[in-house]
Amino acid sequence: MLMGVYSLLSASFFVLMDAVDVAFTEAAVGAGISTILMLTVLAMAGRFENRALHHPRIALFVVIGTGIMLVYGTFDMPAFGDANAPVQTHVAPHYIQQSADEIDIPNIVTSVLASYRGFDTFGEVVVVFAAVIGVLALLEMKSGEASNELAPAPMYQHKILRIVGKILIPPIMLFALYVQFHGEYGPGGGFQAGVIFSAAIILHAILFGVEKTQKAISLPIVKILAALGVLIYGSVGIVAMLNGGNFLDYNALAENDITGQHVGIIVIELGVGITVATAMMVIFLTFARRVGKANGETA
Amino acid sequence: MNFLEQYNYWIVIVLMMSGFYIVIAHGNLIKKLIGLSIFQTSVFIMYISMSKVIGGTAPILNEAYEVYSNPLPHVLILTAIVVGVATTALGLALAVRIKEAYGSVEEDVIQEKDLQQEGSQE
Numbered sequence: 116m117l118m119g120v121y122s123l124l125s126a127s128f129f130v131l132m133d134a135v136d137v138a139f140t141e142a143a144v145g146a147g148i149s150t151i152l153m154l155t156v157l158a159m160a161g162r163f164e165n166r167a168l169h170h171p172r173i174a175l176f177v178v179i180g181t182g183i184m185l186v187y188g189t190f191d192m193p194a195f196g197d198a199n200a201p202v203q204t205h206v207a208p209h210y211i212q213q214s215a216d217e218i219d220i221p222n223i224v225t226s227v228l229a230s231y232r233g234f235d236t237f238g239e240v241v242v243v244f245a246a247v248i249g250v251l252a253l254l255e256m257k258s259g260e261a262s263n264e265l266a267p268a269p270m271y272q273h274k275i276l277r278i279v280g281k282i283l284i285p286p287i288m289l290f291a292l293y294v295q296f297h298g299e300y301g302p303g304g305g306f307q308a309g310v311i312f313s314a315a316i317i318l319h320a321i322l323f324g325v326e327k328t329q330k331a332i333s334l335p336i337v338k339i340l341a342a343l344g345v346l347i348y349g350s351v352g353i354v355a356m357l358n359g360g361n362f363l364d365y366n367a368l369a370e371n372d373i374t375g376q377h378v379g380i381i382v383i384e385l386g387v388g389i390t391v392a393t394a395m396m397v398i399f400l401t402f403a404r405r406v407g408k409a410n411g412e413t414a
Numbered sequence: 415m416n417f418l419e420q421y422n423y424w425i426v427i428v429l430m431m432s433g434f435y436i437v438i439a440h441g442n443l444i445k446k447l448i449g450l451s452i453f454q455t456s457v458f459i460m461y462i463s464m465s466k467v468i469g470g471t472a473p474i475l476n477e478a479y480e481v482y483s484n485p486l487p488h489v490l491i492l493t494a495i496v497v498g499v500a501t502t503a504l505g506l507a508l509a510v511r512i513k514e515a516y517g518s519v520e521e522d523v524i525q526e527k528d529l530q531q532e533g534s535q536e
Contacts, residue, residue: 153448195419223473
């Protein structure tokens with residue numbers, strides 16, 4: 116629970132430091148998904164640990180020593196908020212001054228993410244997809260094993276929670292779509308939309324049980340969609356190459372450079388959104404099924 | 415030079431070292447992962463605080479503003495957060511499998527069982 120509070124706090128000071136896009140992501144991922152994942156695993160592995168710490172004194176000594184050295188290192192760093200710091204003078208001025216002419220969308224974060232550093236983002240999406248494959252390889256059960264009898268949802272007795280959840284889930288999904296398609300103009304984009312959308316599904320799974328969620332969304336299709344998102348992203352790059360440009364060079368997508376950029380960004384954001392949303396769903400549902408099975412065996 | 419100008423880095427260091435301490439001092443694999451994610455957040459905060467410009471605003475172009483914060487670290491961290499949760503999930507999946515195989519996620523219990531198994535094979 117503290118993890119959730121901590122993430123929400125860090126999200127709020129990302130807003131203070133002008134990083135609205137990041138705050139968005141952190142609020143959805145940190146306060147929602149990763150906290151729930153931790154709780155799911157703790158429910159399975161037991162919440163009490165062996166009290167005997169390994170060499171707490173040595174660890175403390177190492178930590179304090181490293182900390183002092185790092186603090187010493189900061190004396191050479193530029194001051195907080197300094198506009199002439201090396202970070203601010205490298206490529207950032209180009210992004211801020213030229214992106215209006217080259218890409219013509221207001222949100223610079225989106226244009227850097229999807230266009231200037233599109234190749235990098237492609238790598239990130241592939242990493243997320245690879246993590247999903249890893250989780251599936253480690254935790255996926257054969258289809259026969261998972262057919263545990265209809266266990267009541269853990270939250271079944273909380274009527275208020277269920278009703279509030281029912282009211283909240285559709286607006287959350289709508290909001291996710293808004294974030295997805297408004298990412299060019301305000302804070303938002305594929306990554307944020309993906310995590311928000313999957314948070315709605317995860318909320319459903321917590322309130323009504325994994326079985327019911329699996330009836331609503333089919334896990335095999337979700338898995339295919341996760342691969343499809345990566346495919347969409349990659350094929351934008353290939354299409355750009357076929358049109359005579361470089362990989363992920365959106366200028367080659369349409370006659371007009373600006374239109375090409377817009378088309379490219381919208382399509383790859385869609386790919387990112389699909390992959391991230393389905394990846395989070397697959398990860399959570401796989402964990403939840405595994406934990407449900409383990410609890411069923413011990414009971 | 416003002417002595418307190420780099421306070422953002424010091425906050426980062428405190429967070430980073432608490433995460434580091436959890437990672438090396440605790441034997442519980444899940445606690446280690448929690449420590450790792452605190453460490454990770456401290457890195458996020460470091461990047462974001464570097465991108466802040468005093469008097470600047472969020473990097474969304476608008477005629478009303480002249481000074482913007484640096485968008486590049488935002489992009490890097492935004493993707494890193496999502497990748498971070500995916501990799502944490504992978505780590506947790508490994509922990510779950512270890513729990514199933516050994517009945518524990520404590521480092522020393524696992525090592526003991528490994529040693530016993532080696533002894534019985536010889």
